[in-house]
Amino acid sequence: MKGFLNGDEKALLCGDVHLTEEKKSEYFPAALKNSVMTKRVMDEQTFRDFLDYSVYVARQGCKELKEGYIAPSPYKGNCEYCKYGGMCGFNKDVGGTRVETDIDPATIASIAREERGEGGNR
Numbered sequence: 814m815k816g817f818l819n820g821d822e823k824a825l826l827c828g829d830v831h832l833t834e835e836k837k838s839e840y841f842p843a844a845l846k847n848s849v850m851t852k853r854v855m856d857e858q859t860f861r862d863f864l865d866y867s868v869y870v871a872r873q874g875c876k877e878l879k880e881g882y883i884a885p886s887p888y889k890g891n892c893e894y895c896k897y898g899g900m901c902g903f904n905k906d907v908g909g910t911r912v913e914t915d916i917d918p919a920t921i922a923s924i925a926r927e928e929r930g931e932g933g934n935r
């Protein structure tokens with residue numbers, strides 16, 4: 814799995830009971846001893862904040878929909894395989910697409926903390 818992980822020892826052991834201190838799991842890129850957290854393996858609080866960001870984005874999307882904003886804003890490349898291309902009205906040759914070159918989970922977690930009024934570290 815190539816997703817994002819809660820690097821807390823108990824959480825990692827829930828994903829792989831055979832995990833050791835040094836050897837990474839064969840299922841995900843982490844070992845019990847993650848002395849240096851990678852971008853994808855976060856401490857528990859950062860991981861929780863990272864997940865909270867998705868709630869924030871979903872709420873923001875609902876708010877925009879209720880206000881009548883329905884313009885498509887796809888990520889670059891998504892339209893290449895999307896089955897709704899014939900009805901969404903987006904012209905990929907004219908409309909701009911979004912590009913994320915460097916997704917930093919710690920920054921995303923910081924945005925979620927800011928949205929809760931706890932102050933981020935951006």
Ligand code: SF4
Nearest residue numbers: 885892895898901903
């Ligand atoms: S074709 Fe339309 S619905 Fe599909 S990803 Fe592109 S903008 Fe979104």
